[in-house]
Amino acid sequence: MSFIKPTIYLIKEDVKSGSEIFKVKNLSSDIKDNFTVFYRKSKRNIPDWAYFLNETFDVSTQNFKNSSSYAVLTITVSGRIFAIPLGMGVHLLDMTKIEYNFGLRAAINSIPKNEIRQIDTTKPELNSQKTKKLASLGTTPEGFEINKEKDILRGIVGKISSNLELGDSLDGKDSLRLFKNVESLLELEKILKKIHTQYLSKHYQKDYPWLDNISLIRDRALKEKLDKLLVQELKKGSLEELHFIPPVFFGEDVVNKDFVFSTGDRSRLSLKEKYGMPSMIDWKKDIGKEERKKISLENLDNYKVHTLGENGKENSWLLHRCLAWETAIQEEKFILSEGSWYEISPSFYKEVSDYFASCVADNNFPTPSKTKIKESDYNKEICDASKNERHLFDLGHELAKKRGLGKDNNEVCDVYDSKNRTFIHVKMGKSSSTLSHLLAQGSYSGVILKQEEKILSQFNKHLGDLGLDPLQLPYTPNSYTIMYVSVIGATQKKEIPFFSKVTFYNMVRKSLNFAGYKCIFSFVLLPSNV
Template structure:
């Protein structure tokens, strides 16, 4: 008996196999042979053979026709019942038949975490949530423990895991996200027993011993709270308010293979990327008719360069990422599910951010539409004897292959001022990380400081030159860290008080970088730069 690669989903709210099929899909189907002992239905479709897309590209330079070169695709989906639940096994492109709202989220992930030996992990997929979603896949050359993968347990959400199970009779390797993928020697008639075992693993909480941190985000199961949160989001989208919300793919895909997207509600228009403002703009007046149910029924499809067809992957609601406060609690919408962030984490982050002072430098207002480079130049010109423009003065540390910018503007009182305009398309993570990297390099690398001193000598005149050179010790001198502070200046149009103008996950990133800087002996400040209409 050969090994079969199975991709298994657990379904929810399904009382008969047809309930699992997406409303706009019409695959052919067959009932199962009663003698098999399986209760379910099989769905399938195939496409006639066509020339692959690359044929039309290379044909003009060939001496003969590639008419015989053709490719076709087939899709299969087995929906079967076990332990009073329905499971779906996909073959080829069969996943496209499934109604996404019928999939039990994290089924495969929970099974994998409860069965994988934590000492034998091969890869992790994580998501970091800020102004944008950063998806990472980290693999090891051999099975390793969790610390090998550099996961930040306070802000990373585990999306998928691959590893070796403790019980090798189950499978040689397990991969789990929403689906569970495993290679196993099995007869089709034994599938109900396999699904029974997987469902048992899904219900366990063994994962808490090594992966308890994944519960920092707790799933909201209260229907009334979900309804209120959806109402808040719906109202904002109808008004065109995307300050707390953006679109992101629920899973990692190979970007080099992506040709275009389609988003339901805008006919057959194609998108280069998933952009919420672009989508709302194309909806036009139809934006006023947005409802959560409509967003759930509208598909997001992707066309890969290897195919001429659009593959329906998700619905619009699954692709929305947003932060909403309900009462005193912070909630986030991720992959079509609402999570409440643990109160202890929110309190810790808010306490840290609110305790940071503002910059001691008088930061001028930004002008509407002004790029950061122009703002930095105007800021430096506002106090030429006290502020030195270092924007884009990128210097390499000793032996480094790439350069580092110390800061955008250096103040005479030792502030490394880093400026960033907060937009819906740019994350602040780079800003906060830049402050940590540049400050660390300034202390540790004498070559870097010597390069900066050359900039000062060229771009300043006496008597300021001597003062600026004193601010940047040469490569052989001691650096007194207590003289310096890292100052984050964020250009943002907001009326919110304190640091509430920063998204929660950005504040979490600020806290992590800020703590590193404080531990290194630097002072840290954060300021909001107002925008002049």
């Protein structure tokens, strides 16, 4: 008997007819009861490589005729349209008409927590890191080391109970793939009813309550709606909540970098005004009121950000890829980060934001001596402002390059405040990549001092060489503070991107606070360019 192993798509609720789900027109169709099959008649073609072979070999191209089959089966079940592509039929579908994450939701409601065999995740950071992990035996999300505050689950494969009568396993992403032979349309209809029930279930909230914290928006209509809100905000020009954060920022080579704005008018970049660490106020002033009013959804990509170096090298990004913005539509919260839109659970957003706000503290550090200053030079200035209390451990500075720890010569911190028992970590700027490095540095050194006696002894030796008392033994982190410092432009807001707050929340709450450290976040403003 013939059979199929279906891959199933759920069509969006506002689509009323199966004929609306295709990106091509004039498809043939046939109806049987409440099923409709749409198809494109196959044509026999000779592939290009056959002509390539025929130029050298005595082989007729007629021996290599092939054809591709395109068909899509649709059925309405429980008031919703389902589509099952056959052959190459998936290429006929207009993917803006499908329900995103349908397969994931149905699968995660069906696969027991300890029977996951494969997961696909996306991390909402620079370049949207994607990971696929495979296990030979049934595994839990914890076994896959999912970061529940940061990872977006995009796909799942696992074993299911025989009681569901859906086969022995499911593969869920936007579509749902069954590993089961389906031998009739009647059987298919029964299966789709069960799958729809699994999709609607809230069972996943018991084992996967974090699943709804963050979701990458892939719906084209919603993305366009959010982009329109962004355009309105740029045209309005108040820009209080819109932050300029380029994908990369400056480090030790800061003196060779300048930021330049362009509007697509083909003006020479070298003749434009240059900024060391610009804000949206600088952008607003640079392009002018009349140019800002011209921004539209259609020409948004014309507005760009560039970095210029003394060696003539240039990097460029679309302006909206350099923006961090939080907005809302009714009760739904959305974040623009690295050029992508995300929907954030309101409760999760409040939890993370409140936690970060509770950790922000002022400092008495000096204003940097110049707008373009190396990180290591500013750390020296912090120490010079309080010579008997703060001590340089930034390996990038000549005076501290021998104060590394372990065989890898790692930094314990940039500055150690012996009076207040504070490990100070400093970074220039607040791009996602910069803050990720900053937070990871503080987490690593805090944990390794607690875990490795040899590392602790080596640090104590450095303290002794400076004439300072060693850390108390046994080492108790409860007596010490880890301080993260972001040095930002004079007009920039004392704020960081939401996903950097999530990283802070995750590292500090789960690791450093657990170890006993108090952790705070602070800002330093560069002097004005004026």
